[in-house]
Amino acid sequence: MGSSPSSGFFHYRNVLIVLNVFYLIVALILIGAPAAAIASAKFTSVPIVAGVIASGVFLFLVAVLGLVGAAKHHQVALFFYMILLGIVFIILFAVSVAAVAVTSSQQQTLAAKAWNASSLKTQKEIQTLFNCCGFKKSDTSPNRKSCLDLKCCTSTVGALKSNSTEKPSNISTNSPTTPSHGAATIHPPQYCLSCPGCFDKLEKEIHKAFKVGGGVGLFFSFTELIGLILTIYYRNRKDPSANPNAFL
Structure with a gap:
């Protein structure tokens, strides 16, 4: 027995909501991890900490926009969400491929x-x-x-x-x-x-970080691509609960 159009609509909406909740969790980790590092006095570099927090805030805002658009089937919110998600996907995919492909001398x-x-x-x-x-x-x-x-x-x-058998002044x-x-x-x-x-001590860890970071980036970029495709399909579907004569 085939699924009705209304079931497809709710299916796309639920998947988008789950995907954006996942982005919210990642964003909160990006915001909270630097704060924890500062609190433990392990690392206090302002530019690096600010950059990670800014990335987390940006992802948080994009996820909130996606949640609002998915929950309310808001056409304008979904449109801007698609634009932002597409830009993030292109940047993240390019950086991740470069991280995986970089050689040891380039590292x-x-x-x-x-x-x-x-x-x-x-x-x-x-x-x-x-x-x-x-x-x-x-x-x-x-x-x-x-x-x-x-x-x-x-x-x-x-x-x-x-x-040393000589006097300390030899040093x-x-x-x-x-x-x-x-x-x-x-x-x-x-x-x-x-x-x-x-670098001599951390060379293996740096090499691993490039590969792991690139792999994780590729994973996230493909989740963003999936989210972008789902958003396009979801945005062009009619809300079963809306006025059937209303423009999509």
């Missing part, structure tokens, strides 16, 4: 640009969180002075001081000192060359 280049563009405060937070120093271990920039309080720096320097603050007779090099504390670089 390092992008990570280096992001590191250089970040503030010293953000860099220190990353270094403290992951116990690493600088972008690469070969980096000997003056910014490595911010690594002095890291465990990987203080423990190694202390061990070098206690194990220079200006340039590396190489003891004679093939002894190991004692690096100046401000360089903390015993600490791994943050």
Whole structure:
């Protein structure tokens, strides 16, 4: 026994409502997660936190627009919802494909640009969180002075001081000192060359983040495509409870 036109109308409406409730939950997570990170003092970078929260707010507004349009079969709300959902789908799909297809060398280049563009405060937070120093271990920039309080720096320097048969003054603050007779090099504390670089330590995690992030983005983009197609069908259907002589 075939389904009636009215059952198809309510089917499309219910699916759209469920889909937009799902978007609302994701939006609330995007808004709440940065707040939790700030509260725990794990990460307080204002630009990154603001960007994630802004994305969550935008998705929240789009989801509310979709819920209103689906629940009331509001033609104007559904029209703008279709436009916004189509734009988000194109952007998210393009970014997700790029994230999945990016090579390891491109990942390092992008990570280096992001590191250089970040503030010293953000860099220190990353270094403290992951116990690493600088972008690469070969980096000997003056910014490595911010690594002095890291465990990987203080423990190694202390061990070098206690194990060295020479006076502590041999640990220079200006340039590396190489003891004679093939002894190991004692690096100046401000360089903390015993600490791994943050990219060296997080390279596998960054690679995984690109792939997982791209995969999740593709999943969300296809849910948006499904939502867009459902909205088009739903918008062009007649509401069984409305005046049959009213214009669709």
